[in-house]
Amino acid sequence: MKREIRLPAFRHSFTGWSDTALFAGWHVQRHVEENRHRLVDPDGGVVAEGRADVMLERWRNECGDGGHAGDRVLLLHGLSRTGRIYHRLGRVLHDCGFTVLAPSYPSLRQSLDDHARDMRCLLDCQPGHARLSLVGHSLGGLLVHRLVDGPGEWKGRLALTAAVLITVPHKGSRLGAMLARHQAAARLAGPSLADCLPGRQRLASFGDLPTLNILGLTGYRTGFNPVLGSDNDFILTEDEMRLDDPVREARIPSPHGVIHGSPRTAMLVRDFLCEAHGLPHGRTIEGKGDIKR
Known part of the structure; x- marks a missing residue:
């Protein structure tokens, strides 16, 4: 060494x-x-x-050996970010008793499959047995789909308990497709940009897994970006963020690039995960007006 x-x-x-x-x-x-x-x-x-x-x-x-650790939450970031974007959410979840894992990966230099391989390795290396939830923002949400749907030794030791998807391009990103037409911009964004284009998504079936899909919407037709022609989070439109699976859904009026750090997002994710894990720290989310089943 x-x-x-x-x-x-x-x-x-x-x-x-x-x-x-x-x-x-x-x-x-x-x-x-x-x-x-x-x-x-x-x-x-x-x-x-x-x-x-x-x-x-x-x-x-x-x-x-990880014997002291509680239930775990893996926080996955989006394009051109690092795990440090989750400082607020990580602190909130830690205070609830979760062991928080917020890794970083070079999203501008690898494909989504490459990121999934590294995150499977990270989970395979986790010590002990525990319950695990996955949280992903944007590209990180597509990574959640890969982990849920793919293989992994970790699935024999870590019980997958819930998933949270924050402004994820489930139907691809038309704005990303516009960016990809420019060679210099596409080279800068790297291989992962192609995974965010319309028609490129490989989505998991969440089945009975408690899943929350958070949309960054204003409630107005123009959204944060009038150019997109419908309600949007500045980057993704409402239809691009939606899932066909019958999962819980929440709307938070916050732009794509900052919604992961919003206090409202932190409280919403906390309450959802505490309910899924049976922890007493979070308030129950049954009946909350901004969450739909």
């Missing part, structure tokens, strides 16, 4: 580092182009680099 001077682990979608293991603040990260691996401590410092198996062994020694 190669040891280095402790350096800050910069996280941004332009960088090539993707979390492949995460618990108790300790990360194992893989560089998606150079196939290097590193260990990052809870303070965000790189403490070692080396082979994947060596980093994972060191990570397990630092994290322990």
Whole structure:
């Protein structure tokens, strides 16, 4: 194992580092182009680099067996973001007793299938047995679909309990299709942009899994972006965000780029997940006017 001077682990979608293991603040990260691996401590410092198996062994020694952890929530970010966008929601869920996992992955440098592979690895590495819920914003919501529908060793140890989808392009994004026509913009947005285009979605069937679909809508025909011609969250229209499955639905009048940090979103997600997990911290959401079954 190669040891280095402790350096800050910069996280941004332009960088090539993707979390492949995460618990108790300790990360194992893989560089998606150079196939290097590193260990990052809870303070965000790189403490070692080396082979994947060596980093994972060191990570397990630092994290322990996970016996102290409660129910877990995996928070998945969208295009050009990092897990740090969930600071408000993560704090709210932590205060309710959840163990919060908010990984980062280079959304501008990998496809959705690549992100799904890394997140399956992250879940496969989770210590112990627990209940798990998935929360995804935008591209992260499409990643939730991949995890629900795909294979994974984690499904034998982590009981999937609920899913929350926040302004997700379930029918694709016409605005994204316009962007993709410009070569420079498409190159900047990376391979994941193609996964957000109309007709490219592979959606899971949620069945009996409690699922909440949050739409960022104003209630007015013009929405946040009059160019789109119907109510919208500035990026996605109402029909692009809707699911055909009979899931719960909520509307929050907040633009696409900031809805994940809205206090109203945090309270709504908290209440929904606390109900699904049977935790006493959240208020019941039965009968709330802004939630539809």
